[in-house]
Amino acid sequence: MATIASDNRGLRLAVRYAVLILIAVIFIFPLIFMVMSSFKPDQQLLNDTGSFAAFLPVGDISLDNYADAFKRAPVGLFIFNSVLVTGVTVLLSLLLCSAAAFAFVFVDWRGRELVLTAILATLIVPFETIAIPLLLIASKLPWIGLEGLTFGWLNSYQVQIVPFIADGLTIFLFVQYFKDLPGELIEAARVEGASWGQVYRKVVMPLAGPVLATAAILKFLVMYNQYLWPLMVVQQEGYRPVMVGLQYFFQLNRAWGEIMAYLSLITVPVLAFYLFLQRAFIASIASTGVKG
Amino acid sequence: MSKLLFVTGVLLSTALSSGGALAQTTLTMWYHGAGNEVEQKLVNQIISDFNTSQADWKVELQSFPQAAYNDSVVAGALAGNLPDILDVDGPVMPNWAWAGYMQPLKIDETKIASFLPGTKGVWNGQLYSIGLWDAAVSLVTRQSTLDALGLRTPTLEQPWTKDEFMAALDKAKASGTFEYALDLGTAWTGEWYPYAYSPLLQSFGGDIVDRSTYKTAEGKLNGDAALAFGEWWQGLFTAGYAQATQDPADRDAGFNSGKYAFSWNGNWAAIGTLAAYDDVLFLPAPDFGNGPKIGAASWQFGVSAKSAHPDGAAKFIEFALQDKYLAAFSDGIGLIPATASAAALTENYKPGGKLAVFFDLSAKQALLRPVTPGYVVEAKVFEKALADIANGASVADTLDAAVDEIDADIEKNGNYGF
Numbered sequence: 001m002a003t004i005a006s007d008n009r010g011l012r013l014a015v016r017y018a019v020l021i022l023i024a025v026i027f028i029f030p031l032i033f034m035v036m037s038s039f040k041p042d043q044q045l046l047n048d049t050g051s052f053a054a055f056l057p058v059g060d061i062s063l064d065n066y067a068d069a070f071k072r073a074p075v076g077l078f079i080f081n082s083v084l085v086t087g088v089t090v091l092l093s094l095l096l097c098s099a100a101a102f103a104f105v106f107v108d109w110r111g112r113e114l115v116l117t118a119i120l121a122t123l124i125v126p127f128e129t130i131a132i133p134l135l136l137i138a139s140k141l142p143w144i145g146l147e148g149l150t151f152g153w154l155n156s157y158q159v160q161i162v163p164f165i166a167d168g169l170t171i172f173l174f175v176q177y178f179k180d181l182p183g184e185l186i187e188a189a190r191v192e193g194a195s196w197g198q199v200y201r202k203v204v205m206p207l208a209g210p211v212l213a214t215a216a217i218l219k220f221l222v223m224y225n226q227y228l229w230p231l232m233v234v235q236q237e238g239y240r241p242v243m244v245g246l247q248y249f250f251q252l253n254r255a256w257g258e259i260m261a262y263l264s265l266i267t268v269p270v271l272a273f274y275l276f277l278q279r280a281f282i283a284s285i286a287s288t289g290v291k292g
Numbered sequence: 293m294s295k296l297l298f299v300t301g302v303l304l305s306t307a308l309s310s311g312g313a314l315a316q317t318t319l320t321m322w323y324h325g326a327g328n329e330v331e332q333k334l335v336n337q338i339i340s341d342f343n344t345s346q347a348d349w350k351v352e353l354q355s356f357p358q359a360a361y362n363d364s365v366v367a368g369a370l371a372g373n374l375p376d377i378l379d380v381d382g383p384v385m386p387n388w389a390w391a392g393y394m395q396p397l398k399i400d401e402t403k404i405a406s407f408l409p410g411t412k413g414v415w416n417g418q419l420y421s422i423g424l425w426d427a428a429v430s431l432v433t434r435q436s437t438l439d440a441l442g443l444r445t446p447t448l449e450q451p452w453t454k455d456e457f458m459a460a461l462d463k464a465k466a467s468g469t470f471e472y473a474l475d476l477g478t479a480w481t482g483e484w485y486p487y488a489y490s491p492l493l494q495s496f497g498g499d500i501v502d503r504s505t506y507k508t509a510e511g512k513l514n515g516d517a518a519l520a521f522g523e524w525w526q527g528l529f530t531a532g533y534a535q536a537t538q539d540p541a542d543r544d545a546g547f548n549s550g551k552y553a554f555s556w557n558g559n560w561a562a563i564g565t566l567a568a569y570d571d572v573l574f575l576p577a578p579d580f581g582n583g584p585k586i587g588a589a590s591w592q593f594g595v596s597a598k599s600a601h602p603d604g605a606a607k608f609i610e611f612a613l614q615d616k617y618l619a620a621f622s623d624g625i626g627l628i629p630a631t632a633s634a635a636a637l638t639e640n641y642k643p644g645g646k647l648a649v650f651f652d653l654s655a656k657q658a659l660l661r662p663v664t665p666g667y668v669v670e671a672k673v674f675e676k677a678l679a680d681i682a683n684g685a686s687v688a689d690t691l692d693a694a695v696d697e698i699d700a701d702i703e704k705n706g707n708y709g710f
Contacts, residue, residue, distance in 0.1 A: 042544075043545060046544060046545045047545075047549075049539075072329060073326070073327055135367060135370055135371055136370065136371065139370075231360050231363055231364060232363070232364070233371075235354055235356070235368060235373065236354060237326070237354070237355065244357070244360055247327070247357030247358070247360045248327030248357045249327060250327075250359045251328055251358070253544075253564065256541075
């Protein structure tokens with residue numbers, strides 16, 4: 001009897017792993033296709049699409065597409081711009097949205113439910129509907145920089161960062177997470193004489209690892225994939241991000257190999273960021289568990 | 293004292309020698325060629341030549357990728373941030389002029405008298421833009437294919453009739469040599485649909501909109517001729533001559549790898565085809581009853597409405613219209629030079645050149661897409677209607693719905709000033 005039960009368990013495990021491997025393969029195949037294609041000349045790339053060779057480094061393999069991609073567009077500049085804009089926005093967003101959520105959850109003030117509801121209501125407003133009013137505002141805003149006081153934020157980094165620092169979804173994520181934290185911790189800190197700032201910095205944020213990682217990943221993806229807004233507000237090549245840069249490769253006669261090389265290059269920061277935060281995410285859960 | 297005089301002299305001479313540069317007024321220019329190395333080089337060369345040819349104006353270029361260009365210009369117009377000089381796709385020009393993005397182009401029009409008709413952007417009786425080149429579509433095939441199928445070689449003077457064209461498709465299909473008889477390029481979306489396929493509708497006798505008033509599409513896009521076109525169009529797919537949904541890879545490489553007998557494609561793809569086969573033919577459009585037609589008008593230069601220096605902008609555009617630049621663009625990116633004299637300077641379009649037929653096609657068969665601000669909407673409606681019909685939608689219902697949509701847009705915009 002014990003042997004039969006053990007066999008069933010083994011079979012179930014084998015099936016489960018087979019399904020998981022199949023799902024993993026389905027998800028990873030587009031990435032493999034992209035990377036493999038980036039090493040192939042266009043004609044071979046197109047011919048291979050009908051067979052399994054599309055996923056293998058076979059045929060005429062070289063780094064020519066990468067060299068050509070750098071010739072066609074300032075790839076490094078685009079990646080730098082996107083990483084800078086995304087990185088700064090994510091950092092400021094985590095800071096501001098967590099502070100806002102802290103105020104909504106732990107600080108008692110009149111009208112907080114109403115304000116929170118209003119903020120959450122913005123979740124149903126698509127960006128496209130506010131893009132034009134936002135453009136008109138951004139084109140007239142003042143800025144003090146190296147050239148002194150100027151008006152109009154077009155063609156700048158700040159115009160790509162500031163409108164996206166605070167958003168309803170990130171605040172919502174922090175609010176939900178903070179609500180589940182034990183209230184006794186905050187009460188104890190307050191009884192001990194800690195200010196709200198100290199409670200935020202020394203009690204709440206050290207416990208907020210998982211939500212920080214989640215919010216950072218979501219924000220990173222949104223910001224790194226920005227297309228419409230930079231298209232509207234950036235006319236100078238020096239400030240263009242990677243997604244607008246992708247359009248450099250869509251000429252009348254498309255160079256698919258170069259497109260794949262460019263896509264492979266711009267995917268690297270996304271994968272690196274995700275892998276980095278995935279580890280932080282696990283570490284954060286583990287440390288929370290020890291404290292609990 | 294002598295040292296003071298020396299320093300003063302140096303400073304004065306420096307100031308005087310840089311006086312020319314200081315006096316130059318900067319003109320900003322937007323262009324759609326980012327990502328195209330050759331095109332960028334050519335534009336930069338013209339700008340550099342212009343800047344050094346005179347002391348009044350200095351053009352500064354900002355390039356955009358083509359796919360993002362129109363949206364960038366519209367956003368720039370909304371934000372009040374347009375440059376002095378911009379380039380515009382020919383059929384879009386009336387919309388930008390009507391919307392107040394562009395102003396009439398004041399150049400010596402005797403200089404463009406010999407330009408191909410499709411290169412002149414005229415709206416409301418005024419010249420708004422001018423192109424250095426045009427583009428043309430042809431029915432691409434091989435002499436060996438025509439010979440094997442026993443087909444007559446059509447000419448500009450005597451193109452295939454509808455019956456001859458359908459017979460050619462039948463023979464190609466029956467031969468079993470090709471996967472599909474015709475590569476229509478349905479994988480290319482967007483402007484390709486109205487550019488490549490509306491001339492076929494016009495050859496049937498229909499149109500996207502009634503050009504006599506530009507106030508309605510009624511009777512033109514859903515009249516008898518348009519219905520006949522729609523049934524024929526749908527038949528191309530239901531009878532298996534062409535693919536309603538095409539893999540982009542097939543569009544790029546299908547004809548060159550022998551998958552299709554005929555390909556409806558533009559002159560920009562011709563160089564690649566010439567490299568693939570040594571017996572390529574670029575045939576004129578068939579005549580479906582109202583004369584053979586192909587699309588016209590490509591990218592053109594114009595002056596933005598907000599430019600404070602339209603005279604300087606016009607001077608630059610006039611400067612760019614020299615035959616040597618027209619020829620350089622043609623040799624560089626394969627497009628049709630705007631004048632016969634420039635064509636004679638090129639490798640491919642000179643008399644007897646491999647692509648010379650495209651110059652004749654452009655001169656004799658080209659028809660501008662509807663010259664109206666409403667075209668930008670009409671083009672999208674037309675594209676959707678043709679895609680729906682290709683995928684099996686009712687021809688009459690789809691064209692009626694397209695007419696309703698176009699008419700509603702025209703009415704909503706106060707007839708676009710007509």
